Amino acid sequence: MIDEKFDAIVVGAGMAGNAAAYTMAKRGLKVLQLERGEYSGSKNVQGAILYADMMEKIIPDFREDAPLERHLIEQRFWMMTDNSHTGLQYRSDDFNEESPNRYTIIRAQFDKWFSSKVREAGALVVCETTVTELVQDAYGKVIGVKTDRGGGQIHADVVVLAEGVTGLLGTRAGLRKIPKPTEVALAVKEMHFLPQEVIEQRFNLKGNEGVVIEAVGTISKGMTGMGFIYSNRECISVGLGCLVSDFQSSGVSPYQLLEKFKSHPSVAPLLEGSEVKEYAAHLIPEGGYKAIPQLYGDGWVVVGDAAQLNNAIHREGSNLAMTSGRIAAETIFQVKSRKDPMTAQNLSLYKKMLDDSFIMKDLKKYKDMPKLLHIQSQNFFLTYPQLVNKAMENYLRVDGTPKKEKQKLTMKSFVSARSWAGLFGDAFRLARAWR
Numbered sequence: 001m002i003d004e005k006f007d008a009i010v011v012g013a014g015m016a017g018n019a020a021a022y023t024m025a026k027r028g029l030k031v032l033q034l035e036r037g038e039y040s041g042s043k044n045v046q047g048a049i050l051y052a053d054m055m056e057k058i059i060p061d062f063r064e065d066a067p068l069e070r071h072l073i074e075q076r077f078w079m080m081t082d083n084s085h086t087g088l089q090y091r092s093d094d095f096n097e098e099s100p101n102r103y104t105i106i107r108a109q110f111d112k113w114f115s116s117k118v119r120e121a122g123a124l125v126v127c128e129t130t131v132t133e134l135v136q137d138a139y140g141k142v143i144g145v146k147t148d149r150g151g152g153q154i155h156a157d158v159v160v161l162a163e164g165v166t167g168l169l170g171t172r173a174g175l176r177k178i179p180k181p182t183e184v185a186l187a188v189k190e191m192h193f194l195p196q197e198v199i200e201q202r203f204n205l206k207g208n209e210g211v212v213i214e215a216v217g218t219i220s221k222g223m224t225g226m227g228f229i230y231s232n233r234e235c236i237s238v239g240l241g242c243l244v245s246d247f248q249s250s251g252v253s254p255y256q257l258l259e260k261f262k263s264h265p266s267v268a269p270l271l272e273g274s275e276v277k278e279y280a281a282h283l284i285p286e287g288g289y290k291a292i293p294q295l296y297g298d299g300w301v302v303v304g305d306a307a308q309l310n311n312a313i314h315r316e317g318s319n320l321a322m323t324s325g326r327i328a329a330e331t332i333f334q335v336k337s338r339k340d341p342m343t344a345q346n347l348s349l350y351k352k353m354l355d356d357s358f359i360m361k362d363l364k365k366y367k368d369m370p371k372l373l374h375i376q377s378q379n380f381f382l383t384y385p386q387l388v389n390k391a392m393e394n395y396l397r398v399d400g401t402p403k404k405e406k407q408k409l410t411m412k413s414f415v416s417a418r419s420w421a422g423l424f425g426d427a428f429r430l431a432r433a434w435r
């Protein structure tokens with residue numbers, strides 16, 4: 001049993017928890033971090049892109065020793081049918097800058113490194129310890145935690161809930177509801193190992209340059225979801241995720257979808273001859289702004305995925321997790337410095353600072369998008385990608401058909417799939433949700 005009282009207990013050692021624990025420890029607070037995994041990162045799954053700007057705000061010189069894979073110089077976006085894809089591609093040598101903006105990482109390695117920084121900053125990090133219960137006083141204020149190691153209660157002025165998307169601790173304590181199946185995606189991912197030079201040749205890369213491919217279309221069978229391919233140094237991450245509610249209603253398994261994605265004629269040559277060494281599945285919060293729960297209360301704050309802080313439209317999660325962890329830590333430091341109690345009123349500064357940050361501004365901007373994509377998933381994730389590919393084939397195939405006739409055929413295929421009213425309606429709804 002740990003007898004001493006802490007300034008803060010952080011539950012979870014993912015991106016959000018590590019950011020919070022590091023920031024508080026660095027400012028001299030007495031921090032205990034508890035992680036159920038064997039080590040930080042052992043339970044964590046990500047594509048994964050690391051957004052450097054948010055990491056720099058926590059550890060400015062992280063590039064010096066963090067385990068980074070490749071810096072990204074190219075992004076491809078594919079609209080797929082079963083045997084074709086139409087792509088949008090952006091590649092720039094400007095991304096070969098001195099301090100690159102985005103990197104691929106392997107979370108198990110990165111989190112382990114991040115955790116070593118948390119320890120160096122002075123926090124007490126205890127792994128293989130699951131927090132089983134929040135301890136509340138007679139007035140409902142959170143005053144500590146209980147763990148599966150027994151030994152009674154551990155007390156702190158404030159508990160930072162960084163327990164990830166499932167967040168059973170907070171939901172069991174009634175601090176927030178379990179996310180609905182329409183608010184979470186289930187993603188599966190494999191790591192395909194290949195020699196470094198083979199990856200570089202297949203993706204047209206040199207040195208530490210990297211590429212990301214994101215894909216929608218028939219691969220998700222009309223469900224709200226997408227596939228992804230990330231180039232690491234000596235392996236390729238390939239995965240796919242769709243809303244849990246869509247998996248429930250379709251009866252399709254994520255594993256079946258991933259197999260189909262991998263065997264697609266545009267994907268298979270990239271993976272050919274690789275050795276699969278890892279398979280993982282994880283949930284992603286995708287409910288957006290409207291799914292964000294209460295973020296603070298007497299003696300507690302919730303950060304990262306547990307708080308549904310995830311921008312599914314831009315496929316950003318770890319940066320919101322890190323930033324919310326850092327902001328929560330700065331709030332706690334400020335309250336502590338003023339020698340004020342960790343009441344809901346004082347901790348409301350966390351929400352105010354989040355509102356002023358890119359996190360809430362971005363999530364608010366796209367507040368109607370998750371519902372729109374879900375309701376219109378057949379159109380956005382199946383019909384339109386098919387139509388775009390049909391139009392491209394029609395445009396590129398030279399067979400003596402006059403061009404005017406080809407244009408008519410293309411328009412006809414769009415209008416027969418979606419009426420004019422349907423097409424304009426979708427464009428209008430999309431523009432409104434995007435504005």
Ligand SMILES: Cc1cc2nc3c(=O)[nH]c(=O)nc-3n(C[C@H](O)[C@H](O)[C@H](O)COP(=O)(O)OP(=O)(O)OC[C@H]3O[C@@H](n4cnc5c(N)ncnc54)[C@H](O)[C@@H]3O)c2cc1C
Pocket residue numbers: 011012013014015016017034035036037040041043044045046047048049050051129130131132162163164165168169187188189239241282283284303304305306310315316317318319321
């Ligand atoms: C397939 C996939 C691809 C993704 N790709 C990207 C990407 O490319 N870029 C990006 O920015 N984001 C991506 N994300 C999202 C990103 O991974 C998350 O947003 C991020 O990991 C959230 O960090 P977190 O610290 O809130 O939660 P997590 O990283 O899930 O960490 C939570 C931690 O809490 C621990 N924990 C839970 N309960 C307890 C308990 N009771 N006691 C003790 N410990 C506990 C867990 O073991 C875990 O270590 C992806 C997610 C998935 C699933």
